[in-house]
Amino acid sequence: MRKKVFVKTEQAPPPLGAYSQAVKVGEWVFISGQLPINPSTSDLASESVAEQAKQAFENLKAILKAAGMNLKNVVKVTLYLRNLEDFPVINKVYEEYFKEALPARSTIQAFPPKGAALEVDAIAYSF
Structure with missing residues (x-):
């Protein structure tokens, strides 16, 4: 039986509610929606849509x-x-992170919460 592992890192902002940053089950990782919040300050990254997108993808990477x-x-992004x-x-900005x-x-x-321009979630698979 595969068990759930709750993924947590201080390199990404903490959840705003009762959910995990991500859950790993077997080879799959389900990443909760990431806002463009700087994990060091807990503030939105910027007013700039491009900078907000970069921060959201950096949180996803972390x-x-x-x-x-x-x-x-x-394997899937929303x-x-x-x-x-x-x-x-x-x-x-997306094309800077996903190239191949x-x-x-x-x-x-x-x-998205906090007046953010975007939120991004993803599903990943270890192959």
Whole structure:
């Protein structure tokens, strides 16, 4: 029987509610939505949409590292954007992080907490 391992790192912001940063089950890691919060200050990274996107992806990377994985292990990403007009800016930042073996992806308009421009969650697999 596979057990759940709760992934936690101080290199990413703590959850805003009753959930884990990520849960690892066997070869799979399910990463909760990451906001563009600087883990050192607990503040939004910036007013800039591009800077917020970078911070959200850096948080994602930190959690993957804590789970023993990296961005190449990501098989699915969901982006939650406050404003769909920000898609081109966020997509450009996304392309800096995901360059090869591109994961499946969905983009949804939503209202992330703290007035953030985006939130990102992911599923990763150790292969």
